Amino acid sequence: MTDSRLRTLRDHIRWAVSRFHASELFFGHGTDNAWDEARQLVLGALHLPWEIADSYLDCRLEDDERTYLQGLLKQRIEDRIPTAYLLGEAWFCGMPFVVDERVLIPRSPIAELIGQQFEPWLPHTPARILDLCTGSGCIGIACAVAFPEAEVVLGDISFEALEVASENIHRHNLEDRVYGVQGDGFSGLPKQRFDLIVSNPPYVDAEDFADMPAEYQHEPALGLACGDDGLDLVRRMLAEAADHLTERGILIVEVGNSQVHVEELYPEVDFTWLEFEQGGHGVFLLAAAQCREHQALFRQHVLG
Structure with a gap:
């Protein structure tokens, strides 16, 4: 130049x-x-x-x-x-995070929910929080700051992503109550329950993934695409969520443009689709009772 x-x-x-x-x-x-x-x-x-x-x-x-x-x-x-x-850095919830091509760049509208401490949706202050598909760890770490007494688990299938998340745990001095767990979905968390499970999983459907701008090609495909309708992992999460939520726990999952596929797949389920003043869409909430009520249905869509 x-x-x-x-x-x-x-x-x-x-x-x-x-x-x-x-x-x-x-x-x-x-x-x-x-x-x-x-x-x-x-x-x-x-x-x-x-x-x-x-x-x-x-x-x-x-x-x-x-x-x-x-x-x-x-x-x-x-x-x-x-x-x-x-x-080598991105900001989320007003906090700096180490990022590189091992993880997605933080940009989730869930940041707005964290800033509001998930009011009015959380029935009580959470003691244990799970950030599933954590990537850089930004959602879970921001939750740990929002709830200074909570234990926070950062779950991801990618060892490389968890290395980045570990750097960010250290950067924000949260080693005493935030830690990473490797596993596919809930597989690394047998019998563990949480008051809040929040997830920004891969959810881009095949059509959208093929049309994404060149900038997205630098991000790990593992964190973006997930089957023809984008819901391969979300199906499994829904089928197992009831086994990992406390009695009054809540599940919050971002599915972006794949919201239409969720609504088509589960017309019987009364998802709460959250609204955002700062922009964003495609984030649903289910209470633990709803996850239990529909668990058989959720499992059918995994098995079927």
Whole structure:
């Protein structure tokens, strides 16, 4: 990339916005427009806060800073690598998390529920919480901060994802009550019960997965696609959830665009589909009693 006239932070942000538009980049990993994406990448690469005073944007960069930053911008444009992977960090619930291509980039609307301590849905303060399909651990770790007395288990089938989650547990000094468990679904958690099970599992159906922008190709497919209708794992989770919830526990699962498949598959089940002021959709809630009531039906769809 030509760099002779790019000297200041403002120069680089302006240049990036123009090139992002011209290259038709996709924004879906923390920002939704070229300006915010450019600002996040430029400021983040130089370890500067998002809230930096506007006057600082006219500061000139050192040669090594320009070289480093322009290399990242080139990767974002030419290779379509998401900004969070380039920076090695993403924010969720106002907290920083280590991320790389072993895990999905945090972006779940469940963050809004955590910020509200799941009110009014949780009947009591949870003593044990499970974040199933944890990836980076962001949901479970944010829950641990929201409920400072709770024990939190981070479950995932991927050893590599759990390595990242372990880094984030350490980063937030939560080793005393947050830990990871490897297993496929509930397989690593025999006879364990939880007051709150929350999950952002792979749920992208085959059609949507084939149409995803290039940026998503850098994320682990294991965390995105899950069968023709996206519900291969969700079916098993529903069939087993009653065995892992306490008497008044609740299950919250994100299924995104596969909401339509859930509703078609289980017309008899009165799912509570949660609404979000900050955007997002396709997150359902079931109480433990509902999981028990419909467990036979849920199991039929796994066996059948």
